[in-house]
Amino acid sequence: MSNPPSWIVLDIEGTTSSTESVHVGLYAYARPRLGPWIDAHRDDPDVTAAVAETGGATAEETVAILHGWMDGDVKATPLKTLQGQIWAAGFAAGELTAHFFPDVPPVLRRWHEEGRRLAVFSSGSVASQRPWFRHTTAGDLSVLVERHFDTVNAGPKREPGSYLKIAEALGTPPGDLLFLSDVPAELDAAAAAGWRTTGVRRPGEPSEAAGFGAHPVVASFEEIEEIK
Ligand SMILES: CSCCC(=O)C(=O)COP(=O)(O)O
Numbered sequence: 001m002s003n004p005p006s007w008i009v010l011d012i013e014g015t016t017s018s019t020e021s022v023h024v025g026l027y028a029y030a031r032p033r034l035g036p037w038i039d040a041h042r043d044d045p046d047v048t049a050a051v052a053e054t055g056g057a058t059a060e061e062t063v064a065i066l067h068g069w070m071d072g073d074v075k076a077t078p079l080k081t082l083q084g085q086i087w088a089a090g091f092a093a094g095e096l097t098a099h100f101f102p103d104v105p106p107v108l109r110r111w112h113e114e115g116r117r118l119a120v121f122s123s124g125s126v127a128s129q130r131p132w133f134r135h136t137t138a139g140d141l142s143v144l145v146e147r148h149f150d151t152v153n154a155g156p157k158r159e160p161g162s163y164l165k166i167a168e169a170l171g172t173p174p175g176d177l178l179f180l181s182d183v184p185a186e187l188d189a190a191a192a193a194g195w196r197t198t199g200v201r202r203p204g205e206p207s208e209a210a211g212f213g214a215h216p217v218v219a220s221f222e223e224i225e226e227i228k
């Protein structure tokens, strides 16, 4: 068995947490709030930039484009920025709680105790990742996670360059980094950047039918041999 990785980098949707909890829980929360949020935060430069990047000519068109992206689960950065702000406010107001698969919190706690360092790389914005780990059904997991990466500070999840950027930010050779994800194309990109990878294929998730090629595959964090 090889030496344990210095950092374990986690995907969220489909890996630590169910796709349903994101698509039904979070997306449904954001959908009716997008228009009012944009109206109420026109002085926020992040909102202005996100609206401009959306490309809509009117407020109605902007919201329609954002809703269309949500319908197709397009991981567009402007959508993720706006959703992330809305979700962060929802968590702060006590209106949202994050779902984690039952195997995940105890294993994350164990890895942390054993000295494994934990980071997140998700299409969900850093602004939403932090409260997602803080307000969970299994308590506050945010203290376990040292670093957060998204499509803004790292780049698209299917491009090797994003993983090289994260390795540089962590000051760690790619071969000492392990990425866990339910999406084979993301694992391919990480492997192309020299990372170790493990696919997470959970029953009832979209990944159940996916082919993971040469990547090791687990159905639960308990099965991840490389770290034991
Ligand atoms: C704070 S969780 C937000 C989840 C989200 O918006 C998303 O797109 C998840 O994508 P992932 O890269 O984690 O599969």
Ligand SMILES: [Mg+2]
Pocket: 011, 012, 013, 014, 015, 181, 182, 183
């Ligand atoms: Mg995922």
